[in-house]
Amino acid sequence: MMRLRPPRPDARGPLLSLAAGALIVAALIWGPSxxxxxxxGGRIDPELRAATGxxxxxxxxxxxxxxxxxxxxxxxxxFAGxxxxxxxxxxRVPPPNLTALAQVYWVDAIEPRG
Structure with a gap:
């Protein structure tokens, strides 16, 4: 007589759920940055890209x-107002800070003043 084995639980289901959850958390943390x-590149004025001081x-x-x-x-x-x-x-924003400032996701545009 043949014995039937009980069905094995599929281990992929919980792993896929865990991976999907980790991906969502990573997107929430690093997505805006x-x-x-x-x-x-689209936020900074072309004149400021070549700034040396x-x-x-x-x-x-x-x-x-x-x-x-x-x-x-x-x-x-x-801060000047x-x-x-x-x-x-x-x-007095130095060139490296201009680049970093352009990477702030809630900044719309950076233009030379005056």
């Missing part, structure tokens, strides 16, 4: 800058 890096810039946002945003932007240069919603002026 990756988006910022990929789209940075510190520059005064206008940072344009698509929203009103809050205290958090001003603090974050101040990491790249000296926010004359209207969606505009922040930074002074």
């Amino acid at each position: 990756a988006y910022g890096v990929v789209t940075a 510190p520059r005064d810039v206008t940072v344009r946002l698509t929203f009103r800058a809050e205290v958090f945003h001003v603090r974050e932007l101040s990491r790249y240069g000296i 926010s004359p209207s919603d969606g505009v922040v002026h930074l002074a």
